[in-house]
Amino acid sequence: MSSGVRILVAGVGNIFLGDDGFGPEVVRSLAGTAQPEGVRLVDYGIRGMHLAYDLLDGWDGLVLIDAVPGTGEPGAVRVFEAGDTAPAAVRVDAHGMDPASVFATLAALGGSRPRTVVVGCQAQCVDEGIGLSPAVAAAVEPAAGAVRRAVQLLQRTDPAAPSGVGG
Template identity: 45%
Template sequence: MFMADDAFGPEVVAAMRGRSLPDGVHIADFGIRGMDLAYRLLDGYDAAVLVDAAPRGREPGTVQVIDPGPMPAASGSARRALPQAHGMDPVQVLALARQLGEGTDRPQPLPRVLVLGCEPSVRMRGDEPDVVVGLSRPVREAVPRAAGMLESLVGELLLDPHRDLSLPVGRTGSPAAGAEPRREVRR
């Protein structure tokens, strides 16, 4: 069980249950199983969307697509990511997946990774005297919107997994100079 707004991802996955997904699209709740996710990212997918609480300084409940861009290749002097059997730090999971993919006779590239994030209202640090269970109101209200965004995003990625998401659907060309690739839905 996730505490407070860290349960956003599992709640969106639950909201997606029962929806019809196109062939080749898989949805899974990895919880804190970072090692399982790292291996799954090497299964030949073109794109992966991680759904998570993502503090970015926005209004609580704001849902946005974050495109961090390609992950740089690990250099020989870079610190190796340690496997976490029961951890889910997305940056470490991606670094581990990259190392696993590069450490084979036939290197496997990572898929394009996007994050569908929701600005949390309540996050637990672990040192609080009381545990908060359940989503805050603005994040709970964002779950159905996020599920709809995820469906739309999947459709766009199926058409072109490398599409520039700073452009509206159906447009081509380059985004405006300095434009940050993201889409937001506010409460």
């Protein structure tokens, strides 16, 4: 039975900056498994403009996978629903990936952000270099599970309904 709901799962981050490559690594992990009907899995890397244009295609939901800054425990996975606030000023960068700028660019293009769940991981090191730190690498599979749960949530709820996402 098809829910008819279309969900974009987007891994974002720069694989050349250590833990910033978390989103693409989770997408790589999920790529080896079957995705539910209506779900598209994409590694956007640092192609923010590409993500903004793809979001113009009328998605019902977005699961954004990314490394998150902060002072928490490295490797901690956080799941939360993105708020409706947009940055006051937008700097369009065709080669960058700042989710707030992607959403603002989407709005400038005449689109609107679908209901968005973020699956983030506290980064330990975003210095130049390929590969995740041990703590962040250990978070890839738990994050993949969180992505699956976020997809299920988005599939069974009205996109206009209030959120019930927690992490």
